[in-house]
Amino acid sequence: xxxxxxxxxxxxxxxxxxxxxxxxxxxxxxxxxxxxxxxxxxxxxxxxxxxxxxxxxxxxxxxxxxxxxxxxxxxxxxxxxxxxxxxxxxxxxxxxxxxxxxxxxxxxxxxxxxxxxxxxxxxxxxxxxxxxxxxxxxxxxxxx
Numbered sequence: 001x002x003x004x005x006x007x008x009x010x011x012x013x014x015x016x017x018x019x020x021x022x023x024x025x026x027x028x029x030x031x032x033x034x035x036x037x038x039x040x041x042x043x044x045x046x047x048x049x050x051x052x053x054x055x056x057x058x059x060x061x062x063x064x065x066x067x068x069x070x071x072x073x074x075x076x077x078x079x080x081x082x083x084x085x086x087x088x089x090x091x092x093x094x095x096x097x098x099x100x101x102x103x104x105x106x107x108x109x110x111x112x113x114x115x116x117x118x119x120x121x122x123x124x125x126x127x128x129x130x131x132x133x134x135x136x137x138x139x140x141x142x143x144x
Contacts (some may be wrong), residue, residue, distance in 0.1 A: 034068040041118040041126060048131065050078030050114040055101035057143045065124075075127055078113075081141065085116060086128040097131060101142040102123065110140035 059066075059077055069075040069087045076093035078086040088096075096111045104110065115128040 001053055012033075018058075031072075034064070034091060037122050038065055038068060038120065039126065040121040041075055042121045044117065046116050048114060048116050049128070050079070051083050051112070052136070053096050053111045053113055054079040054081055054138070055095075055097070055104070055110075057101065057142065057144045069127070073099075076087050078115075079129065080113065080115075084125075086117070086125070088115075088128050088130065092130045095130065103142055104140050107140055108137060110136050110138055112136050120133075 019113070021131075037131050056077075056079060061077065065087075070077070074090050075087045076090055078088045078093065078096065096113060098104075111133055111141070113133040114131040117125040117128040120126055
């Protein structure tokens with residue numbers, strides 16, 4: 001009876017090691033692929049983008065890049081009028097969201113921002129950095 005339990009435990013340890021090793025390999029390949037896709041610049045040329053910040057209260061984007069940027073790197077989404085979705089650092093995001101967008105709407109101000117980013121080798125743009133930002137005396141665009 002004891003011998004059978006020992007064999008079962010050894011088998012369970014072997015299986016868990018096998019599964020754990022495979023899981024670590026898959027996670028490693030995922031991280032390398034994300035780094036290659038979302039961090040390798042196509043050139044050293046920097047581009048600049050300017051616009052008014054759009055405030056979306058709940059983000060509904062569910063992409064691989066969003067998971068990589070927000071969950072693993074702690075970056076945040078930034079939306080601008082007539083532009084694409086940008087990823088910026090948490091500290092830069094705090095500059096553009098000084099308080100709740102509803103409060104900003106009641107106070108009647110919004111933010112304008114100028115960003116710099118590089119084109120990526122496989123399309124899209126790198127994480128953006130704020131070059132400058134300023135407060136505008138007009139109501140922000142806010143949606144859920």
